[in-house]
Amino acid sequence: MPTVIIAGAGLVGALNACFFAQRGWNVQVYEYRKDIRTMAHVQGRSINLALSQRGKSALEAVGLREYIVNQGVPMYARLVHNKDGKTYSRQPYGRPGEHIVSINRRHLNEVMITQAEKCPNVKFFFEHKVKNVDVDKGSITVQSLAKVSRIPRPGQSPPRTEDTTEQTIQGDLIIACDGAYSAVRRSLMTFPRFNYSQEYIEHGYVELNILPKSDEFALEENVFHLWPRGHFTLIALANKDKTFTVTIFAPFAEFEKHMSNTTDVLNFFRENFPDAYELLGRDHIADTFSRVKPQPLISLKCAPHHFGDNILLMGDAAHAMVPFYGQGMNCGFEDCLVYSDILNQYPMDIPRSLKEYSRVRVKDAHTINDLAMYNYEELRDLVNHTSYKLRKKFDMWLNRIMPETWIPLYSMVTFSRIPYSKVVENRRWQDKIVSRFNKIICTSTVVGVIAVASFAAYRQKIPPFNKF
Structure with a gap:
């Protein structure tokens, strides 16, 4: 052989x-x-x-x-944590x-x-x-x-x-x-x-851990936890031993400016990820950043x-x-x-x-x-944008109606074996359809507004109805 x-x-x-x-x-x-x-x-x-x-x-x-x-x-959705540390939104991955x-x-x-x-x-x-x-x-x-x-x-x-x-x-x-x-x-x-x-991107990462709480998961386990904050983000994935692997991704400049010493890094986490800060613990955060340097990607x-x-x-x-x-x-x-x-x-x-x-x-x-x-870009920022959420709902709605014809981008990449290059071709086709649909909606809206305005102007010229 x-x-x-x-x-x-x-x-x-x-x-x-x-x-x-x-x-x-x-x-x-x-x-x-x-x-x-x-x-x-x-x-x-x-x-x-x-x-x-x-x-x-x-x-x-x-x-x-x-x-x-x-x-x-198993993880069935993203759980997006808001900056207040108390509210969040759930975004299912697929069907x-x-x-x-x-x-x-x-x-x-x-x-x-x-x-x-x-x-x-x-x-x-x-x-x-x-x-x-x-x-x-x-x-x-x-x-x-x-x-x-x-x-x-x-x-x-x-x-x-x-x-x-x-x-x-x-x-x-x-x-x-x-x-x-x-x-x-x-x-x-x-x-x-x-x-x-x-290419080394301008962002690095540091890993931390959330330990079990009363021998149970400290967070919901069957979701991908995400703390998007614009130009940096925190994620957490559950492990079988009921711990969570937590990773912060940020520009190296952000690490240097806001996470270079114990006081700064604790303030940074407390301000941007208050709920995660409580679960990670100040000692673990301080110890990790004193030993570990941000790793390149x-x-x-x-x-x-x-x-x-x-x-x-x-x-x-x-x-x-x-x-x-x-x-x-x-x-x-x-x-x-x-x-x-x-x-x-x-x-x-x-x-x-x-x-x-x-x-x-x-x-x-x-x-x-x-x-x-x-x-x-999607993970650290776009998931919070209304346009992103609307497009995701639109894609899922069409996928339910036409499951074999209209498959969302994430689903094509993650839940199929469609070649990656074909995935992008399909997405471009979808974007063209959405763009045309938006133009139709915009045109219809403009026509509707003009019609209503014209009718209102016309009504103003008609003399009031007088009873005999």
Whole structure:
């Protein structure tokens, strides 16, 4: 059977291992970190994940959907908290029953690694750093990070570190799932006709936690809690252990100006998120901001996603995005499913399958990157605008009447597998219809006003009716 080399044992790498294990391929996964299942604390981003239809479909293909969904907390709506800390509004995500699932990143990763390892043809190599890739040879260079004893055995010379820790590995297929700062992608930067762009947005984030209250959820658990405040926002997602992961997103300038010391950050939270402030607690807020610096957010695009005859980029290595549409993981999981379907079409032709993957996936990846950037504006501000609320109600009303014809933007992204690029095309068509409808309404209103005014003027010219 063919051998697939996977760089990275994160979410997308581990899921890919499950897909190829099902095919019976020999699978080798090289991961920079230690085995997270043995670690007390895993460094890195832990923003809770929102599992939606695209991710569920990929998990279903490897038999993990039901288990994973049951490990999460369903969310049926946004709960928008007003600044007074007492009132809020509810905005359902879709039709009754449609929901996303708040899931713990680490647990999901651990489950998929364990699932893949059940197959004897899968091998994970932790503490192995992928350094680069050779397109011509179709190989990667990997360095073992495990400590090597330099004490010579009797009658032997001390081992040469470079000989014992670094090796070149070849496979029939190499898939880079090694994240936004991918070593594989970095080594391809000089490859002819490889287009690449990245952007650090002017906003960062800090994570906090709300603990259970009397051993129960301190907030309503089956909603996405949102505190939109114009140019910054706070969100909270429930966890299975009855805690909430809370994240504040704000411009770095805002962090520096209003959250750089304990007094300022406490005043900032008390003023802007009074209800969340009470649940978080002043000590937790103060301690978190004294230890943690705001983390950056990157948006990354590249094209193509394949190189040579056997190298492919997936997940954040190909399309890292800001987290505001909850599609980073879902898009990465769908990458695995899309390529699996393409391999079914070309089972004996890896080069052709890679070209086809780039052809169908690059445009969609670029599209969801742009949508994720747009959705931040929605989360931090637009959800409070009357025009936004009216459009959402209008979309839901038409969706009830024509469920197959008129699907709201959020529903297309979150509750379907309509290609992202097609989602945007459909939305443009909807916007044209709405624009024409608005023109008709405006024209009718103007005509009505003119008619009423004309009739009133006419009545003023008619002499009063006199009785005989």
